[in-house]
Amino acid sequence: MPEKKPSQPENEGKRMQVTLRDIAAELGVSHVTVSLALRDHPRISAATRKRVKQKAEEMGYHPDPMLSALSHYRLTSKEKPVQATLAWLNPLKNPEKLRQHEEFSQYWKGAESTAQRLGFHLEEFMTEELSLKRMDTIFKTRGIRGLIIAPLSWETTPINWNDLPWQDYAAVRFGRSRQGPLLHFVTSSQVSNAMQAVEKAIEKGYGRIGFVGMTSPRRMFSAGFLRAQQELPENQRLPLMGYEGNSLSQHADRLAKWIEENQPDAILTDYAPLPTMLGELGYRVPEDIGIATMSIHDTPVDAGIDQNPEEIGRATVRMLVSLLNEHHFGVPEIRNQILVEGRWLDGSMLPDRN
Secondary structure, eight states, X not given: OOOOOOOOOTTTTSOOOOOHXXXXXXXXSOHHHHHHHHTTOTTSOHHHHXXXXXXXXXXXXXXXXXXXXXXXXXXXXXXXXXXXXXXXXXOBSSGGGGGGSHHHXXXXXXXXXXXXXXXXXXXXXXXXXXXXXXXXXXXXHHTOOEEXXXXXXXXXXXXXXXXXXXXXXXXXXXXXXXXXXXXXXEEEOHHHHHHHHHHHHXXXXXXXXXXXXXXXXXXXXXXXXXXXXXXXXXXXXXXXXXXXXXXXXXXXXXXXXXXXXXXXXXXXXXXXXXXXHHHHTTOOTTTTOEEEESOOTTSSOOXXXXXXXXXXXXXXXHHHXXXXXXXXXXXXXXXXXXXXXXXXXXXXXXXXXX
């Protein structure tokens, strides 16, 4: 008969969960100090934060995933009372212009509603009125650690971005502009949106689809258009009509020549006044040329892509709150991007030709 092995204590061989109190006991500090240090709270000195993190790593501390899940549930299961403020930095020379753009107004709407649902208050700060150094003082006085950088453009006021100690903040920006710090960002999925627009134009019976748009690293619509062209016969692949700067009006002669040489029956564009320009060149929309826009907001074109700007605003706040919860502060070594898919809207300027 086999010899019965002596029973082991229930916890023998199992790794015990290291707690905040265990770390605190080792260091001779309170568990509250440990908790704040692990969250990089500015109330705790940099030296203490470093010492706590080193000891936590030595002891094999990891947050309890079940407690984290419970905390997330409590945060998202119902509307919370306001706990903290998130700062929305408006960088325009004329700050009131930002919300005059329907698309950017929808960014704010989505961001504000999501911040409120997650227990935050979203407050706007104007770089035209306050320097970043002054903002830093205000943010630290009020305990603001989460920042959203509103869209940057040619209308942005001159800003010395180095005046803000980014290592003290979690920050997310809208769009892929190279101005300012290279932060995590949220933007529309412009490549897939342009591909979707080409597919819809083909479905509607158009065979010579062109693209008229700005050539800028911030704009990726043309990349999506070129990718979609690879699925077309070579004789249907029209060259891009790209332009530099903020206006196509100075390129009217080039546009006229491009239309004459390529004979498009539909044009996809990110330039809102294009219908007016086509009219001035003697073309009727949509009788002669159909038009679809890459962004249905802030344009007279009624067919094209809704970039879902309200969802872009919501996603930005969710990303920022995640950074705050995970204590990710400063300019990241590796940027993360969230791309929000757009949706197609039918309109009279791109009627069905089948």
